[in-house]
Amino acid sequence: MKILExxxxxxxxxxxxxxxxxxxxxxxxxxxPQDIMDNALVKGIQDCGAAYERQEMWIPELMLSTEALxxxxxxxxxxxxxxxxxxxxxxDVVLATVEGDVHDIGVELVGxxxxxxxxKVHFMGGNVPTADIIETVKKEKPALLGLSTLLSNTMPVxxxxxxxxxxxxxxxxxxxxxxxxxxxxxxSERVGADGFAPDAVRAVPLAKKLxxxx
Numbered sequence: 001m002k003i004l005e006x007x008x009x010x011x012x013x014x015x016x017x018x019x020x021x022x023x024x025x026x027x028x029x030x031x032x033p034q035d036i037m038d039n040a041l042v043k044g045i046q047d048c049g050a051a052y053e054r055q056e057m058w059i060p061e062l063m064l065s066t067e068a069l070x071x072x073x074x075x076x077x078x079x080x081x082x083x084x085x086x087x088x089x090x091x092d093v094v095l096a097t098v099e100g101d102v103h104d105i106g107v108e109l110v111g112x113x114x115x116x117x118x119x120k121v122h123f124m125g126g127n128v129p130t131a132d133i134i135e136t137v138k139k140e141k142p143a144l145l146g147l148s149t150l151l152s153n154t155m156p157v158x159x160x161x162x163x164x165x166x167x168x169x170x171x172x173x174x175x176x177x178x179x180x181x182x183x184x185x186x187x188s189e190r191v192g193a194d195g196f197a198p199d200a201v202r203a204v205p206l207a208k209k210l211x212x213x214x
Contacts, residue, residue, distance in 0.1 A: 001039075003022060003025060003026050003029065003031070003040075004026065004031070004035070004036065004039050004040040005040075006022050007019060007022045007023060007026065007036065007040035007041065007044065007072070008039075008040045008041075008043045008044040008047065009044070010022055010044070010068065011040070011041055011044025011045055011047075011048070011065055011068050011069055011072070012044050012047045012048055012051075012065060013065075014061055014063075014064025014065040014067075014068055015068065016064070016067055016068040016071055019068040019069075019071070019072050020068075020071055020072060020075065023036060023040075023041075023072045023075050023076065024075065026040070027075070027076075027079065033076040033079040033080045034080070036076060037073070037076055037080075037112070037113070038201065041069055041072055041073065041076075042109065042200060042201060044065070044068075044069070045065060045066070045069050045105070045109070046199070048061075048062055048065045048066075049181070066105045069105065069109070070105065070108070073108075073109070073112050076112075077112060077115070080112075080115065089118065089120065090117065090118040090119045090143075090207075090208070090211055090213055091119060091120070091142070091143030091144060091211055092119070092120045092121075092122065092140055092141070092142040092143055092144070093111075093114055093119045093120065093121050093122065093142055093143065093144040093145070093146060093207065094122045094124065094133070094136050094137060094140055094142045094144070094145050094146070095107050095108075095110060095111050095114075095121060095122070095123050095124060095145075095146040095148070096123075096124035096125065096126075096128040096133050096136075096146070096147060096148070097125065097126040097127065097128060097147075097148045097149060097150075097180075098127075098128065098130070098133075098147055098148070098149050098154050098157040098158060098161070099127060099128060099129050099130050099154070099157055100127065100149075100151065100153070100154040100157060101126060101127060101148075101149045101150060101151045101154045101180075102126045102127045103126055103148075103149075103150045103151075103180075104125050104126030106148060106150070106179075106180065106181075106199075106200060107123070107126070107146065107148040107179075108123060108125075109200040110146060110148075110179070110197075110200045110203045111123045113200055113201070113203065113204050114203065114204060114207055117204045117207070117208070119144075119207060122136065122140055122142065124136060130157060130160060130161055130164065133145075133147075133161060134161070134164050134165070134168065137165065137170060137174060138168070138170065141173065141174075142174055143174065143175065143210075143211060144174065144175050144176075144177060144207055144210060144211070145174050145175070145176045145177070146176075146177050146178070146179070146203070146207075147161060147176065147177075147178050147179075147193075148178070148179050148180040148183075149180045149182065149183065150180045150181040150182060151182065152182045155182060155183070155187065158178055158191055158193070159191040159192070162176060162191055162192055162193065175194040175195070175210040175211075176193045176194050176195075177193065177194060177195045177196070177197060177203065177206055177207065177210065178191075178193045178195075178196055178197075179196060179197045179198065179199070179203060183196060183198075184196070194210055195209070195210055
C-alpha cells in the first residue's frame with residue numbers, strides 16, 4: 001500500500017511527473033485501476049480540497065494538483081474500459097458544471113468513476129450554458145443528469161434547469177443528481193432533484209440507486 005500513499009502525496013504536492021511515474025509503476029505491480037483511483041488519486045485531491053478550505057493551499061497549487069490528477073486519470077481510463085464492470089451498460093449520463101462556474105475537475109472525476117462502473121458518460125465540462133444542457137438532454141435522452149457547482153452564487157442555476165426540464169415536458173424522463181462543495185441534502189430536496197452526492201466516491205452508488213441496479 002506504500003505506493004498508493006506515495007501517489008496520494010504526489011497529487012497533493014502537485015508533482016505531475018512523479019504521480020505519472022508512480023501510477024504506471026502501481027499498474028505494473030498489479031494494483032487495479034479502481035484501487036489506484038479510489039485509494040490514491042481521489043484521496044489526494046480530497047486532501048487538496050480540505051487544505052484549500054483551511055487556507056493552507058491556494059489556487060495556483062490546486063491547479064498543479066488538478067493537472068497531476070487529470071493526467072494520471074488519462075492513464076487509468078483506458079484500462080478501466082477493459083474491466084468487466086465497465087462492460088455493463090447501466091445507462092447514459094450527462095454531466096456538467098452549471099453556467100457561471102468554471103470548475104470541472106470534480107465532475108470530471110465523477111465521470112471517470114461512473115464510466116468505470118458501467119455508465120456511458122457525456123461530459124460537458126465547466127461553465128456550461130443552461131440552453132446547451134437542455135439541448136443535450138433532449139438529444140442524448142440520458143437516464144441521468146448530473147449537475148455540479150462549487151459556488152453559492154450559481155446554485156440558483158440548478159432549479160432553473162429543473163424548471164426548464166419541467167416546462168419542456170422531459171423532467172420525468174431523466175433522474176437528476178446534484179453535487180458540489182456548496183450543495184447540501186436539503187438543497188437537493190428543496191429544488192426537486194432526485195439525489196445528492198457529497199463527493200465523487202458516493203456519486204456511483206447514488207447513480208446505481210437511481211437506476212435501480214446494484
